[in-house]
Amino acid sequence: MLLLNMNFENLHKLGQVLFSSIGKTRLMPFQSKDLGKGAGGDKTFPIDKQSEDIVIDYLQSLEIPITVISEEIGYKDINGGGNLKALIDPIDGSKNAITGIPLYCTSMAIVDGDKIGDVYMSLIVNLLTGDCFTAKKGKGAFFNGIQIKTQPDENFYLIIYEAQLPKRDIPKIMDLLSLFRRTRCFGSIAIDMAYTAYGSASIFITPSPSRTFDFAGGWLLIKEAGGVITDLKGNSIEDVTIGIDRSVPILASANQGIHEKALKILNVSQP
Incomplete structure (x- = not known):
């Protein structure tokens, strides 16, 4: 039942919130000061924390018991936590972001278990364009709602x-x-x-x-x-x-x- 409450509509709305909040952000090279080290061992910058806070607030609003595992905060139970997990990289491409290179994203996987094979849904949102890549186990992969497929032939392009x-x-x-x-x-x-x-x-x-x-x-x-x-x-x-x-x-x-x-x-x- 909990998985039914986590759907493509939720993922797309989260992507829109992230893009509307962060999409216009442009950082000058090396002007952003770190806030210390995150749980993953890398430096946390204000844009990392901003994205993480947005994701966590959104998950709380869904009223779904879920445990967050995030690069910055580490482990956090939302609405009581549970077997359902949200595996989050708030800003993937942080080095790009803080050096002014416009290529970074937020990545989230919804996991019904403890293994990579238990990943049930995923969202990758390009924070500079707002493009959303989503997938659901057994249902396909999508780019802004349009189904996508990998390269069909065997050539090395x-x-x-x-x-x-x-x-x-x-x-x-x-x-x-x-x-x-x-x-x-x-x-x-x-x-x-x-x-x-x-x-x-x-x-x-x-x-x-x-x-x-x-x-x-x-x-x-x-x-x-x-x-x-x-x-x-x-x-x-x-x-x-x-x-x-x-x-x-x-x-x-x-x-x-x-x-x-x-x-x-x-x-x-x-x-």
């Missing part, structure tokens, strides 16, 4: 990647990157995964372990759009426990054919 430490991470994936016509690094895992689900990219990869609030929303989007997601060895990530700790590196592909080719390249090139 565009690869999106993230590199937490470029000196360490890029050599691990260089053999794969070199086979693509174009590469992109947006600085936001959730946006990376949303546009992979949209069909804009053949592959998204991040060789460093990521936290579940970084990729949970994108995981459901890509799965529902027809894509495949594993770690860099091809292992399922559905049994990964949700939380604030770094867990696994991510390889997400538009389809099984692309995924198998990528895994072969990655695992041949690794020492």
